[in-house]
Amino acid sequence: MQAVKQCVTGVFLALLSFTVSAHPHSFIHLKTQVLEENGHFSGLKMRWTMDEITSADLLYDAGNAQPGDEVWKKLAAEVMANVLGQHYFTEVWHNGQKVKFLNRPTEYGMEREGHQAVLTFILPLAEPQPLSGQQYTFSTFDPTYFVDMSYDKTSDAALPTELQKSCKLAVHTPKPGEEVLNYAQSLDKADAPEEDMELGKQFAQTVTLSCQ
Structure with missing residues (x-):
């Protein structure tokens, strides 16, 4: 049984590893809140909801585990390790420069929401950044476009209440x-896009944070 669980978990982790094709075969719905500390941009609070097919692997592994059970902690740690290996799948930019992150989240967890698995975590900036009069952009994406x-x-x-004014x-x-659309559609499950093309980035939504 343990071997089966390890295999199932591995299937999900593979979805977050850049080793397969460019067509989206897994879908993650994002929710992100900007975090503020003493007038500075300190990080992003993220909530990733997996599609039901992807979630099935994780929920099978979790079995009938209740919220807070050790199995959720273990699954969250395994998935989070993979996310960290890809720099949170996220970029933050300010004045043409990438903003650095801490190597580990300050908190993270996993839970069940109906038939879907949900990963939550806080992505902390390495150094809090000033907000007054500044503009930032951030994006979350899989460069290969395997995961939408x-x-x-x-x-x-979203913004916290204290920043909404x-x-x-x-x-x-x-x-x-x-040309990009045709290229993406031409790839099948055995193909991988050229790395320097950053295919996923060309489809990635960008959030702009502007402060007075």
Whole structure:
């Protein structure tokens, strides 16, 4: 039984590893909240809801585990390790420079929501960044486009109450050109896109944080 569980968990982890094709075969619904500390941008609170097919592997592994059971902690740690291996699948930019993250989240967890598995975590910036008069952009995506990671609605990117008067968020959904679309559609499960093409980034939504 343990071997079966390890195999099932491995299937999910493979979905977050860049070793397979470019077509989205897994879908993650994103919710992100900007975190503020003493007037500074300190991190992102993330909630990733997996599609039901992807979730089935994890929920099978969790069995009838109740919230807070050790199995959820173990699954969260395994998935989080893979996410960390890809720098949280996230980029934050300020004035043309990438903003660095801490190597580990300050908190993380996994839970069941109906037939879907949900990963939550806090992505901390290595150093809190000033907000007043500044603009930042951030994106969460799989560079290979194997996993589609997106916001269903603009309100899924949110500000804490204390920032709502001085800052605003805007979610931009790109419209890749016909050449990129045709290339993505031409790839099958045995193909992988060229690394320098950053195919997933061309489909990635960008959130702009602007503060007065």
